[in-house]
Every structure is written in structure tokens, then in C-alpha cells.
Amino acid sequence: MSFEKTLRSFILQNFLFTDDDSALSNSDSFLERGIIDSTGILELITFIEEQIGITVEDEEMVPENLDSIDNLVRFIGSKQSKDH
Amino acid sequence: MVETALHKVLQFDEAAEVARITDWLRETLRTKLNRRGLVVAMSGGIDSSVCAALSVKAIGPQKVFGLLLPERDSSPQSASRGRLLAEHLGIEYLVHDIAPTLQAIGCYQWRDQAIKQTFPEYSEGWKNKIVIAGGSEGKINHFNLVVQSPDGQTQTRRLGLKEYLQIVAATNFKQRIRKTLEYFHADRLNYAVVGTPNRVEYDQGFFVKNGDGSADVKPIAHLYKTQVYALARHLGLPREICSATPTTDTYSMPQGQDEFYYALPYQQMDLALWAYNQNKPESELALLAGLSEDKARFVYKDIEAKRKTTAMLHWPALTVQVVAGPRNKTQ
Numbered sequence: 362m363s364f365e366k367t368l369r370s371f372i373l374q375n376f377l378f379t380d381d382d383s384a385l386s387n388s389d390s391f392l393e394r395g396i397i398d399s400t401g402i403l404e405l406i407t408f409i410e411e412q413i414g415i416t417v418e419d420e421e422m423v424p425e426n427l428d429s430i431d432n433l434v435r436f437i438g439s440k441q442s443k444d445h
Numbered sequence: 446m447v448e449t450a451l452h453k454v455l456q457f458d459e460a461a462e463v464a465r466i467t468d469w470l471r472e473t474l475r476t477k478l479n480r481r482g483l484v485v486a487m488s489g490g491i492d493s494s495v496c497a498a499l500s501v502k503a504i505g506p507q508k509v510f511g512l513l514l515p516e517r518d519s520s521p522q523s524a525s526r527g528r529l530l531a532e533h534l535g536i537e538y539l540v541h542d543i544a545p546t547l548q549a550i551g552c553y554q555w556r557d558q559a560i561k562q563t564f565p566e567y568s569e570g571w572k573n574k575i576v577i578a579g580g581s582e583g584k585i586n587h588f589n590l591v592v593q594s595p596d597g598q599t600q601t602r603r604l605g606l607k608e609y610l611q612i613v614a615a616t617n618f619k620q621r622i623r624k625t626l627e628y629f630h631a632d633r634l635n636y637a638v639v640g641t642p643n644r645v646e647y648d649q650g651f652f653v654k655n656g657d658g659s660a661d662v663k664p665i666a667h668l669y670k671t672q673v674y675a676l677a678r679h680l681g682l683p684r685e686i687c688s689a690t691p692t693t694d695t696y697s698m699p700q701g702q703d704e705f706y707y708a709l710p711y712q713q714m715d716l717a718l719w720a721y722n723q724n725k726p727e728s729e730l731a732l733l734a735g736l737s738e739d740k741a742r743f744v745y746k747d748i749e750a751k752r753k754t755t756a757m758l759h760w761p762a763l764t765v766q767v768v769a770g771p772r773n774k775t776q
Contacts, residue, residue, distance in 0.1 A: 398754040399586045403606040419578065419603065422585040 364413065365434050371408055372430070376401060387430040402427055409433070415440050450733040451712055454719055455671045459679035462672075466664050467503035474504070478661055480637040482508035484630050486623055487538070488694060489526030491686065492665060493641040495673050498680045499664055500639055501534045510630055511538030514623045516547055518697040522689075529683050539630070543622050550622070556615035559608040563590050570595040574696035575604070575612060577706060580747035581740065593698055616695050620656025637661035643670045645718055649748065650755020651706050658758055669715040709734075709744060717744045 369385065376397050377384050391397035397405065405427065406417045415437065417427075426436035474480055482504060485497040500509045511534075513527040524540070531538040547553060560567045567573070572593040580586040588609045593599045604612070624638075631638045640660025642652055647666040652658035665673055670691070677687045691711055693700050707714045713734045720730040731741040 392750070395753065399580075399750055400606070400610075400754065402585045403587060403609070407606050419584070419587070422579055422587055423583065424585070427585060 364437065365430060367412065368409075368430060368433060372397070372405075375404075385430070387434075389430070390424070390428050392424060392428055405433075409437065413437065413441075448712070450716055451671045454733070455669050455715065457672060457675070459675055462668075463499065463502060463676065463679065466499050470500065470503040470662065470664055473662055474637060478637045480631070480635055480661070482510065482634060482636040483639050483662075484510045484512065484627050484634070484636045485639045485641070486512045486514055486627050487527040487530055488641075489523035489530070489686070489689065490691060490694070491670070491673055491677055491689060492643050492646075494526075494530050494682055494686045495677050495680065496639050496641040496664055497530060497534060497536070498677075498682055501536060502680070506535040507537075508636075509534070509536045510634060510636060511536050512623075512627060512630060513538060513540040514543050514626060515540070516542065516619060517544045517553065519694055520692070520699075523694050526683075526686055526689060530686060533683055541626060543619070543626070546622050547618055550618055552615050552618035552622075556612050559611035559615070560590065560592065562608045563602050563604060564592050564600065566594075567592055572697040574698035574700040575609070576601070576700075580750065581709065581743055583739070583743040583746070586747070586750070591698060617653045617656055619695060620653040620658075624656050624659050631661075639664065640666070642666050643673050644668055645670060645707070645711070645714055648718060649707070649751045650758045652758065654758045669719060670711045671715045709736075717741075718748060721745055721748050 365387075369382070369387075372391075373379055373382070373385060385396065389396065391402065391405075392399070402422075406422070410416060421436070424432070426432055470483070474483070483500040485493060485500055487493045487497055497509065497511060511527075511531045513524055513531070515524045528538075528540075557567065560573055574591050576589045576591055578584075578587055578589055588604045589601050590604045590608070590612070591599055591601045627638045630636070638660045640657065640663040642657070642663060643665055644667055646652055647663065665676075668676070674687065691701065693706075701710070709717060713736070716734045717730055720733060725733075727738055727741040727745055730736065730744070731738045734741070736744070
């Protein structure tokens with residue numbers, strides 16, 4: 362499964378309590394739509410760090426990196442390309 | 446500049462406000478709560494001190510019961526200010542050290558276990574506090590743990606979510622055990638319990654649900670902290686209380702409320718919430734509070750985020766449908 366799909370499935374099941382894929386679009390802002398609050402974002406960071414073994418630094422904890430599936434996929438992609 | 450701005454926008458008629466609150470307290474006790482007096486837990490801080498003084502002004506010292514509820518991490522100055530206030534107001538009061546109860550229920554053990562996950566060397570004699578970071582810089586709020594070894598060395602690390610939640614859950618025992626005792630004495634005396642949040646605490650959810658958030662009346666929840674200080678001076682409270690710096694008095698290292706929860710020190714936070722409530726643009730807040738426009742924008746975002754995140758702390762248990770009953774009649 363691609364990381365995007367893993368992420369979607371984690372958010373749908375853990376935050377939205379559904380397996381309906383249409384409940385979340387990749388561009389939805391988690392914070393503005395009330396899907397995930399700031400504590401939820403910390404949960405998401407723990408998930409990402411454990412799943413793909415990256416460390417999210419303090420200065421990277423901005424909505425531009427973490428506040429939607431699109432932002433997360435872009436952010437993780439750029440972290441991984443820096444590591445290689 | 447901040448002081449001048451605060452004075453300009455938050456000044457009010459203290460005597461009229463005291464009359465309004467004390468009238469409301471008497472009326473509420475008589476017509477809604479049907480209780481004979483008020484219990485106030487006094488931390489030695491400005492909010493609970495003003496609430497105790499307002500209670501005495503409303504119904505007289507014989508009908509107000511004060512509680513001083515220190516524990517292992519409370520500063521000794523808090524207890525001495527609490528005693529000073531109780532003597533000043535001439536009320537009956539009780540000092541009950543809640544450390545043995547907290548020890549028995551596992552508060553310190555659960556907290557220290559989570560701290561050791563982050564700092565394995567943490568042990569007896571070390572001190573700790575949690576510091577918030579991020580929100581005032583436009584980042585996601587997160588939390589750092591600061592520990593101090595017995596020789597005074599401090600170290601800071603970002604807390605994992607699991608550890609953060611466990612430390613907060615454990616320390617919340619403090620507020621919840623205190624509230625249990627407040628209600629014991631209120632039930633024993635047929636009194637009501639006074640909750641002591643100021644407006645910023647109430648609005649931003651800086652309280653523990655079923656802990657300090659629980660009460661029968663909250664007489665200063667509509668007042669900014671600056672206004673609470675003004676009432677303290679107007680009510681002639683002891684100088685030591687009027688000049689005390691706000692702290693959480695919950696962690697063993699000294700911890701300002703702005704460090705733990707707010708984006709700004711209380712004077713600027715008062716101004717920020719006032720400006721937000723008045724729909725003032727960020728540029729005006731920046732000017733009033735001496736902040737950059739970027740910072741003012743982040744502070745507004747942080748206010749909104751905290752309102753959203755903590756809304757459920759204010760709610761009663763939710764029901765599937767509206768259930769008719771006396772509660773719905775009184776609201």
C-alpha cells in the first residue's frame with residue numbers, strides 16, 4: 362500500500378471512525394474542517410515517525426507540512442529525498 | 446505601552462462591578478441553587494482571592510468556607526498567601542494537605558513514569574515542568590518537558606504525545622481531588638462551590654474538566670485578568686496577593702501560565718482576547734500589544750484553535766436527544 366493510502370486509512374479509521382473513502386479529500390485542511398485538532402496532529406506525527414522512521418523537527422511542525430493529506434505527502438516526500 | 450493600552454480598553458467602574466457580582470451571587474444562591482453559603486478553594490493566587498473576597502462581600506464571612514489544599518509541588522508562598530487572605534477576610538477555613546491522597550491514587554507515580562520515558566535519569570529530588578511551544582510562532586502547538594536535577598542543571602526535550610498525555614492526566618488528579626474535597630464540604634454545609642476562572646482561562650479552556658472547571662457559580666468568568674487585579678485592589682486585598690505573579694502551581698519547577706498554556710504573558714493575552722472579541726484587525730492588536738503583525742496573526746489563530754480544541758470541556762455529557770428536565774428550565 363502506498364504511504365498516501367496508509368495515511369488515509371489511518372485518518373479515516375482513527376479520527377473519522379469510518380471506512381468511507383469519500384469522507385476525506387486529499388486537499389481538506391484537517392484543522393479548518395475540524396477533522397483533527399492540534400493534539401490529533403501530534404498523534405499523526407507519532408504515526409508518521411513510527412511508520413516511516415523519519416523525525417519531524419520542531420521547525421517543521423507547521424500547517425503547510427501537516428494540515429492535509431496533500432501537504433503530508435509532499436512534506437514526507439521532501440524529507441525522504443533529503444535523506445537519500 | 447501594554448499597560449497604557451490595557452488601562453484604556455479594560456478600565457471599568459470597580460464599585461459598580463462588585464455590586465453587580467455580589468447581587469448576582471445572592472440572587473443565584475437564593476433562586477437557583479437554594480444553598481446557604483459558598484465554599485472557595487483558595488490557592489493564594491489573584492483569581493481565587495478575588496472570588497473569596499466577593500463571596501464575603503455578597504453574603505458575609507460567616508457563610509463562606511475557605512479551603513487551602515496544598516500538595517507536594519505547591520509553593521509554600523501559595524499556602525501562606527491563602528492563610529493571609531482567610532485571616533484578612535475573617536472566614537472559617539481548613540488546610541488539607543492532599544499529597545497523601547495523590548500518592549495513594551497514583552498521581553506522582555504515573556507522572557514520574559511518563560517523565561522517565563523522556564529522561565531515564567529523572568528520580569527523587571528532581572523537578573519538572575511542561576512548556577508549550579509553537580502556537581505563538583504559527584506552528585502546531587506541542588509540548589516540551591523541562592527537568593532540573595538536584596544540582597540545578599536543567600534539560601529540555603520535546604515530549605512524545607503518549608508521555609505528554611500521561612503527565613497531564615496524572616497532574617489533573619490534583620485539580621480533581623481538590624474539587625472532590627470542595628464538594629464534600631459544600632454538601633456537608635449545604636453550601637455551593639465557587640469556580641474561580643477569569644475570562645481568558647474560561648474562554649481558552651485553561652481548566653480541568655471535573656476539576657477546577659467544575660463549580661456551581663463562576664463569578665469572575667467574564668472578567669479579564671487585568672480587571673481581576675483591579676478588583677483585588679479595589680477590594681483592599683493584601684499587597685502580597687495583589688502583586689503575586691500568576692503561576693500554575695501544579696508542577697514542581699516554577700511555571701508561568703503563559704509558559705504552560707497561553708501564547709503570551711497575561712497582560713498581552715488580555716489585550717489579544719479583548720481585541721479578538723471586538724473584531725479588531727490584527728494590525729490593531731499588533732499596535733496595542735507591541736507585537737509584530739505576524740505574531741498578532743498567529744495569536745489570533747491560537748485563540749481560535751484553543752477555543753475549538755477545548756470546547757468539549759465546557760459541555761455536559763451529551764445525550765442522543767434533548768431530555769426534558771429541570772436543567773433545561775433553568776438555562
